[in-house]
Amino acid sequence: MIDFDALQQAISMVFTFNTMLWLAIGVTIGVGVGAMPGLTATTGVALMLPLTFTMDQAAALGLLIGLYKGAIYGGSISAISFATPGTSEAAATVFDGHKLMRRGKGKKALLTALYASVTADFLSDVITILIAPMLALVALQFGPSERFWLMVLAVCLLGALSGAHFAKGMLSAALGLFIGTVGADPVSSIPRNTFDLWWLADGVHLIPLVVGIFAMGAMLEKIVELSSVKQKAQRLGGTLKGLFSMGGEGLSFREYLSCWKEMSIGLGVGTFVGMLPGLGSTVGAFLSYGIAKQVSPHKKIGTGKIEGVAAAEAGNNATVGPTLVPLLAFGIPGSAVAALLGAALMLQGATPGPRMFELYPALIYSLFLVLLLGNIFNLGIGRIFAFVYAKLGELPAPLLVPIVMLMAVIGAYSYENNPYDVLIMLFFGVVGLFMRTFRIPEAPLIITFLLAPQAEENLRRGLLINEGDWFATLMNSPLAIGLAIGVVLLTYISSRLRISERMIEMSEEQMAEDEKDSANRSNG
Amino acid sequence: MSRPSLEHGGKKFMKFLTRSALALAGATTLAMTAPSLSFADSYPSTTVKTIVPFGAGGGTDRWARVMSSGAFDVFGHGMHVQNRGGASGTIGWKYMMDGKADGHSILLASPTPVMAALMEKKPPYDPANIKVPAYYSIMKPTLVGPKDKPYSTWEGLVAYLKDKNNKKLSIGGTMTQLLGPASLLAQLGLENRVILVPYSGTGKAVNDYLGGHIALVNVTTSTATGLAKDHAIIVNSTDLDYPKSAQKALAGVPNAKSLGLKPFNPPRFVAMHPDTPDDQVKMMGEKIGELLKNKAVSKLIGKIGEDVVYVGPDKAQAQYQEVLDEAKKYLPLFQ
Amino acid sequence: MASDNTKTPWVKTNRGVATCMTIFFLVLLGYLFSQDWVYQTQRDGFRLGFFTVVAALAMLICSVVMIFDRFKDDTTPEILGLRAKHWLRALLVLVICYAYFYLAWNIDFLIISPIFLAFSTYMLGVRPVSSAIVSGVIVGCVIFFLFKLIGIELPSMFF
Structure with missing residues (x-):
């Protein structure tokens, strides 16, 4: 089955100084791009694509894939260090990562993110290499009906992210749905809910939304904090000196292993989400985080646990390899980055598609090798970056806040060079500030914002195809029926869980009160 | 003596006057014709601002990057590609409309921003109100x-x-x-x-x-x-x-x-500000044609899986108008 | 969540905030219902505003529920510390950010950014002024060159 000649050729192409150098450059730029709020893997790959015009095949793949991998991991660095996700897929990492940082365990969180990313990425690459064609066939089974149910299932799974106060979680989800309806109607393309602003005709994009709610929101909160406490004048000298000293609690091998469950969840969810066109790594991260939280309530994910970081980061990096599945199996790019990698392959003279394996076996093998090698580079280079950033996170707030705000402005703008995106980002900064002060969880908003429009699109597409027949649309195939049953079961189980959680909470409250009473009595 | 000398001097003066007048006339004629000649020769006289109404990495962006790679050879100046994405390409289009009609700003357009404007009740611009110097490709659905x-x-x-x-x-x-x-x-x-x-x-x-x-x-x-x-x-x-x-x-x-049916030819086209003088539009159209013929550029275009369909300045505007009418006719099918 | 404080002003409890939100969402719904596009029927039978109205209704229901649920008297420490002036300050920051963006992209990134950074760090309490200025210049330049390295051109006439 393995074409050894091609493999040998691929090895001689990949293991050259040139390829290794470009791979290292790719990962370095990628981690940097990822760590800057608003700059995504897509932007990075798009910017570097023209450079590959003149490169040889393996070096071009090295640069782009290295950059892609680096950027997906890089987002977590600033998420942990400054509560500002560098990319939208790292937004789920903020919840536990930044809490760890605030407790002085930034280094531990960053290392968890790195190891979880690399582990899940590596394993999902292996899965991609071994069973890409099979995975692709599974992905094809998902048509409009199946996707609709999948989205509903995902939203139900995320009940866990709504926090203790259910109504606030739901409010956040409804807000996400509301923002998601801004823009073109999925069937007629007529603009809706745009408040008569023509520049909203295409809707709100994820980048300015996430940068606004997380980065700008967090910075505004910091400003409020700084201005409400009578501050002593800050002197920078001493704190800056501290930046260059090493230290901080690392991550032990035992701790790494203790996250195996979360990493497996991330691997499974990420691989699955990655191979379905149009979902992407942000959904992978949030879904994996939500499921991990639901599966192990005793671990108290969300309160600053390395398991939360591991779940989110494994979930987003595991999408990297599988994103290429539809591209390699059918020539269909499943995501923007996959489309760019497809373009790069075409520039190298290989049209992506099912015949690639026959026509360009050496190129395919070098692609696989680069996918795997990229992880090793990510591990090494990511470590260096993690330490530098962990230190930057300790910068005094009066210096850090303006820097992050400036980056947020640049990030929101350079996403599409659209000045209105800056306005949108600033607007959501206020929304973020309100949500923070009123403790409305952000995760449900992001999730419904991402998934609800897709659910709507698929539902209505299904109805169009089936000429308005609801039953045929919703119960289109055994898979759709299975997913629908899944939704019902999940809703039932999670409502039971919620009730039992509440019972435990109430009994704990009762016990605490009893104890207080008895203590009072004994004192008295 | 004085008279002849004066006469002589007068003759001299007349000669001088005639010569000067001729020279002036000549210079004026030259001045009138020379700029347009040198303008045509040296057009574009500076960097061509190339607006891509989409983010980096999309199809139009790839065209822009490939075309700009040959700009120095053909234009004698670079193409400065600016991505102005957002709102289905309408932001970039509006950006061009808000800019100057300086003859050195072009928009690499596709049908997407045209359709987006047609869908809007109060569109930010009229898609018919532009100058189209050239098509650089036609998609083949x-x-x-x-x-x-x-x-x-x-x-x-x-x-x-x-x-x-x-x-x-x-x-x-x-x-x-x-x-x-x-x-x-x-x-x-x-x-x-x-x-x-x-x-x-x-x-x-x-x-x-x-x-x-x-x-x-x-x-x-x-x-x-x-x-x-x-x-x-x-x-x-x-x-x-x-x-x-x-x-x-x-x-x-x-x-x-x-x-034997009427075709629908969705273009990838170059657009310019509606106030751009026609001669500049024409020259830009011709230059784009030269650029697309450039060996290195056409090779790269082939490599990215696209093909050049060049329609020059004489026909592009009319063909664009036709496509616009067709799109208007059939868009209600989606609503 | 702090819930024991009996002196909490009503408007800062969940119930107070939820009441304000309820009014806001009622206004939003009123606005939506006054719009023509909401009623426009699409070729698949859905009204153009269907999902938007569903979302707005869901937000309204959630805020009404918050007025009456078991957390109604709770509040958050963040909201307790918040004054109107803080909101004004936040809005001012946003205006400054936009002004920064406008100026940096229309004048020069390398001139405006250090000014913005130095001004902000000074306002947030960095002393002496020279520290604020030096850090502003250094950070502005570092960011500029970092982005240049990645291939993102920030507007400057110097480079």
Whole structure:
């Protein structure tokens, strides 16, 4: 089955100084791009694509894939260090990562993110290499009906992210749905809910939304904090000196292993989400985080646990390899980055598609090798970056806040060079500030914002195809029926869980009160 | 003595005057003609601001990067590519409209911002109000279907749709792509026998088609080439032949011209501010033509799986107007 | 969540905030219902505003529920510390950010950014002024060159 000649050729192409150098450059730029709020893997790959015009095949793949991998991991660095996700897929990492940082365990969180990313990425690459064609066939089974149910299932799974106060979680989800309806109607393309602003005709994009709610929101909160406490004048000298000293609690091998469950969840969810066109790594991260939280309530994910970081980061990096599945199996790019990698392959003279394996076996093998090698580079280079950033996170707030705000402005703008995106980002900064002060969880908003429009699109597409027949649309195939049953079961189980959680909470409250009473009595 | 000398002097003076007048006239004529001559020779006289109304990495962006790689050789100046994405390309278009008509700013447009403006109740600009110096390509929406069905050929498809006992057929694709078969079928009065299912990208539509969730899919040339081995290629809705690289795989596919129907040719075109003087529009159109002929540029265009269809300044504006009218006619099918 | 404080002003409890939100969402719904596009029927039978109205209704229901649920008297420490002036300050920051963006992209990134950074760090309490200025210049330049390295051109006439 393995074409050894091609493999040998691929090895001689990949293991050259040139390829290794470009791979290292790719990962370095990628981690940097990822760590800057608003700059995504897509932007990075798009910017570097023209450079590959003149490169040889393996070096071009090295640069782009290295950059892609680096950027997906890089987002977590600033998420942990400054509560500002560098990319939208790292937004789920903020919840536990930044809490760890605030407790002085930034280094531990960053290392968890790195190891979880690399582990899940590596394993999902292996899965991609071994069973890409099979995975692709599974992905094809998902048509409009199946996707609709999948989205509903995902939203139900995320009940866990709504926090203790259910109504606030739901409010956040409804807000996400509301923002998601801004823009073109999925069937007629007529603009809706745009408040008569023509520049909203295409809707709100994820980048300015996430940068606004997380980065700008967090910075505004910091400003409020700084201005409400009578501050002593800050002197920078001493704190800056501290930046260059090493230290901080690392991550032990035992701790790494203790996250195996979360990493497996991330691997499974990420691989699955990655191979379905149009979902992407942000959904992978949030879904994996939500499921991990639901599966192990005793671990108290969300309160600053390395398991939360591991779940989110494994979930987003595991999408990297599988994103290429539809591209390699059918020539269909499943995501923007996959489309760019497809373009790069075409520039190298290989049209992506099912015949690639026959026509360009050496190129395919070098692609696989680069996918795997990229992880090793990510591990090494990511470590260096993690330490530098962990230190930057300790910068005094009066210096850090303006820097992050400036980056947020640049990030929101350079996403599409659209000045209105800056306005949108600033607007959501206020929304973020309100949500923070009123403790409305952000995760449900992001999730419904991402998934609800897709659910709507698929539902209505299904109805169009089936000429308005609801039953045929919703119960289109055994898979759709299975997913629908899944939704019902999940809703039932999670409502039971919620009730039992509440019972435990109430009994704990009762016990605490009893104890207080008895203590009072004994004192008295 | 004084008189003749004066006369002489007068003659001299007259001679001088005549000469000066001639020289002045000549200089004026030169001054009047020279700038336009040198303008044509040295046009563009500075960097060409090239607005891409989409983010980095998309199809139009790739065209821009490839074209700009040959700009120095052809223009004598660079092309400064600026991505101004957002709101389906309308932000970039509006940016061009708000800028100056300096003859050195162009927009690399596609049908997307045109459609977006047509969808808007209060559009930020009138898509008809621009100057079109050139087309640089024309997309070739191509209908693909399964091989083993009665509708795997154009004749079969028409016969199938004419038989009212058959179910309607769903066709997936992006809105621009779908306008192709929509216009062909509408000419035969069959537009209501198909369901046009819009997708945000060709990839998603092909995915649903391969999974059997929609009956037919309308795709780009390069995707059609990839699918040709195992699927039936039914029709090309333009009146153009496929590029050389695709002719082998897509041999024998009927197009609008061979079917005697009016084609739908969605263009990739260069747009300029409506106030740009016509001579500058013309010169820009011609320069774009030269740029596309540049060896290095055309080689790269082939490599990114695209093909050049150049329509010069003499025809581009009229053809654009025609496409606009067609789009307006068939867009209500989606609403 | 702090819930024991009996002196909490009503408007800062969940119930107070939820009441304000309820009014806001009622206004939003009123606005939506007054719009023509909401009623426009699409070719698949859905009204253009269907999902938007569903979302707005869901937000309204959630805020009404918050007025009456078991957390109604709770509040958050963040909201307790918040004054109107803080909101004003936040809005001012946003205006400054936009002004920064406008100026940096229309004048020069390398001139405006250090000014913005120095001004902000000074306002947030960095002393002496020279520290604020030096850090502003250094950070502005570092960011500029970092982005240049990645291939993103920030507007400057110097480079």
